[in-house]
Amino acid sequence: MVVKVYGDRLSQPSRAIIIFCKINGIEFEEIRTDILKNQHHSPEYKEINPMRQIPAIVDGDLKLFESHAILIYLSCAYPQVASTWYPDDVYKRAKIHSVLDWHHNFLRRGAAGFIFNTVLAPLSGIHSYPQVIIQVEEILLRSLSKLEHVWLKDGPFLAGNSQPSIADLLLACEIMQLELLSEKDRHRILSPYVKVVKWVEDTKSAVAPHFDEAHELLFESQKRFREQMATKAMKTQARSKM
Template sequence: MGLELYLDLLSQPCRAVYIFAKKNGIPFELRPVELLKGQHHSDAFAQVNRLKKVPALKDGDFTLAESVAILLYLSRKYEVPDHWYPQDLQACARVDEYLAWQHTALRNSCTRAMWQKMMFPVFLGEQVPPETLASTLAELDRCLQLLEDKFLKDQDFVAGPHISVADLVAITELMHTLSYSNIEKLPSVSRERTSSLLHVWPRRENPPWGIPQSGHPALCLTMPTPSTWLPLPIACQCWLPSFQKPTQAGCMAPTCGGRGGERSLSGGPCSCHEGQGLASS
């Protein structure tokens, strides 16, 4: 059996892995794992990843979890162009620096904003205290400022003049932020920064990511943004009307982080009795 990737393309980390593999012509068998159906908690999937998260990789008898580890494994095994994960010591360190910061900063802020701004009030019927939402959006704004001032600065990409896995991880996260809400509903500063980054980034890498618009349906949607923006591969919004509140076994909400009984990100009692926390990383 060749390379197998266990993905749910509603997940930002899964999309980064999928786009990276497609862009670099890496042959793989897609093994869909539907988070909203709780498939990541199945016994079969636990044999692949005991963490019960996506993405996951299976390469013969070897299995691997965590999107960053998977991206680096693929870049090394398949000898992709050097710019994705540079051999130059300092350029590589810049990529590593961003990847280390991303999961606890930008990803966390974007995920909290998505759940508090859309998932809880619109699809779960749970109201978010205004002060909680305001705090979350302020943190998102701070992370966007850091992304621009600390990592991008006056460079084309995070690690310099060429795109790297750091940029791919960043762009899938930012696109997800705008896919769940009209850009006008974001705070003014966040709106301007996010719009600017997503407007410029794909023009630096043409064609954007190398994934055709006729590809996977979860990657084929034009951003709900001004007509001057280029089409970008982002999470399909068509699944939202059929979204149903996750069951205890299939919870994918970033709620109590595995402790159970604590308060959810909406500020109310945690509805996740098993407290599984983020289902993708």
């Protein structure tokens, strides 16, 4: 019996779960649930996750959604997972939970919100309000600053750890979503945070070659999205000159 992983590699938490299973030798079957085709809204998928979100897993009788919960579960249920991923020590574990909770409320809101409002919404014909874009960019920049100055203050990995934990994997995959921006925007937003940039590289190396492999689809989409955004910008410019 293998773990069934329902996800889409365009989604950052789906990639984190796939990388985690591969690096830890957890046998899994990846069931692509294409978000751009709304497959997470199918009646079959509702049986897996009534919240209709990806990722989700099925492991025997257990159906589980929410990526943090999934990685904690896999860390505890599969004995081959090294304890550095999710420490047994109550203090170290508390710090990992603290990072994970902070991720939900800040980095994820900022990064996913910014990508949605500046890339995915315009390309899908959904209107984004300028004040919303300003707000999510502020959250994103503040989150990157906290990553740099708080979470990466005491060591190469989050919360002062010397080895990556599930928090590093989840948050590094979140940062990778910024690859969907134009090169100029990505550079403007990310490059001031040198520790963050180095930490993403270190996390990537620690789980090589699975990180790059899981991100191939993202880079394919990057190319397509950047071309579409450039065409859109040219059209808007031409229209404003008419």
